Amino acid sequence: MARALVGATLLVDGVGGLVVETEAYDHEDPASHSFGGRTARNASMFRAGGCAYVYRSYGIHWCLNVVCGPAGEGSAVLLRALEPTHGLDRMRARRGIDEARLLCSGPGRLCQALGVDASQDGLPLDAPPFALILPERPVPLATGPRIGISKGVATPWRFGLAGSRFLSRPFR
């Protein structure tokens, strides 16, 4: 799913763009929030695939995941960066900056630009305010280790649109 979502278009209330960077987290993965079992925070990660899991990161930011797999499993894909295509003016107003490249280049920035917070946690991604359109054609992928984790460091489950200028960090 993390590979399939690169190149998709995500909109929240009409604001969004092309998904250029994702990371995979599954229930057997020590880096995953679901690894230690269900808690109040990660409850929506254990729902059936197709809904959102939104969590508070470092006490400051919100991060948005696409829940995958059957109910009870606890697998999800973190959306780390978008190439803005819709509603750039609203993103700039929310983010307080002008540079398109910095509007959604990171999971916390992405949520701020799209207005995502706990009120969207658990909502289905195929109904308003969300819209998720999968890519029509396969897209060139870059692969590498995930960012900002201390366990499962060697698992290469970060995926990006090869050559995109809107990544949170480049691939090598």
Add this chain to the structure above:
DNA sequence: GTATTGATCTTCT
């Protein structure tokens, strides 16, 4: 260009 730090929520020890 890299390095450091403060913001302060949620979970686990």
Add this chain to the structure above:
DNA sequence: GAAGATCAATACA
């Protein structure tokens, strides 16, 4: 009390 799927501002090279 510590750590974490982060970001931005600041200080330096």
